[in-house]
Amino acid sequence: MTQLNNSSDVFNASHKMNQTDKIENAEAVFIWIVSFFGIPIICLTLFALCFLIKSHRAASVYVIHLILSDLLQIGFINVLTTELARAALWSAYKYCLVVGLFFMAFIAIERYILVSHPHWYRSHHSVKMSCFISLIIWLMPLTFIKIREQAMFTVLSQSLASFIPYPIILLCFVGTWRGLSHAKSLTSQKRKLILGSLSLVLLNYTFLILPLSISSLCLEFLNPPPPTAVNVYLFCHFFLYLNPLADCLLYLFMRRDAENIMKSLFSCRSLPQSIIGGTNSHAITS
Structure with a gap:
């Protein structure tokens, strides 16, 4: 009887190992596919955003650093495979x-200030200030790292760091949406671009980032975690790898001709020649 139980345990362990290998292989293939399309798109987006910086548009500074962090994410996750x-x-x-x-x-936050306090934004905001704030943002996650033998995020600290920006984005979206009706200095096209960029950030965060944070917390506090929770966590992880591609769409909302570009994409017409930079490329803060 003992020998039969041992054989059953070996079989179950072998089955779990085979299932884990299949999941890891599928994850690696998915990462390579996303990287194959994502890396060229991200590089082109960074290149195009540099033209907006040359025209002294501070609005694209944070987007550049966001896309740069996405590029690093794809690079690290590829090496992990x-x-x-x-x-x-x-x-x-x-x-x-x-x-x-x-x-x-x-x-x-920047979109909210642009709508609610346009005069302060134009007089105080600059590329240098945005670069300085960006440097601070790159250092902010250090406050959530637990120093042991090496700097690492715990599940709790990473989940906390992932939750903090969400209410900020949500409040800024609501405040900007309400403020746009009173922003007489902005044209209707600029209002659409501002609200569109915030909607993209909010949707990206809600459907690609937040589910993984919630599921990882559930796995942390459920002991042992049910198979359903594990499957949900793995499913959310696959969605997380699409985040860099979604962020690249923010570039469209940095341009005045975003509406024409989107119409060209959906109607299969030729895109404007200034899609990558060019003298006709403008940010929405102009």
């Missing part, structure tokens, strides 16, 4: 992820 220095790379990947979340919050 090769089993090289997993612990250190996971920490670096999580760090860049948290940095990106805080940049999303500051993009929302």
Whole structure:
């Protein structure tokens, strides 16, 4: 009887290992597919945003740093599929992820200030100030890292860092949405672009970021976690890898001709020649 139980345990362990291998292989393939399309798109987006910086548009500074953090995330997660220095790379990947979340919050704050306090925004906001704030944002996740033998995020600290920007984005979205009706200095097109960029940030955060934070907390406090919770966590992880691609859409809302570009995309017409930079490219803060 004991031998039969031992054989059953070995079979169950082997089955779990095979299932884990299948999940890891599927995850690696999914990451490679996302990277194949994502890395060129992210690089082109960064290149295009640099033209907005040349025209002294501070609005694109935070977006540039957000896209840069996305590029680092894809780079780290690709190396992780090769089993090289997993612990250190996971920490670096999580760090860049948290940095990106805080940049999303500051993009929302910036849009809110632009609508609610336009005169203060134009007189005090500059590219230098945005770069200085961006440097602070890159250092902010250090407050959530637990220093042991190496700098690492715990599940609780990472979840806390992931939750903090969400109410900020939500409040800024509501405040901006209400303030747009009273912003007489903004044209209807600029209002659409501002609200569109905030909607994209909020939707991206709600459907790609927040589910993973909630599911990871559930796994942390459920002992042992039910198989359903584990499957939900893995499913949310796959969605998280799409976050960098979604962030790239913010570039469209930095342009005045975003509406024409979107119409061209959906109607399969030729895109404007100034899609990558160019002299006709303008940010919404002009």
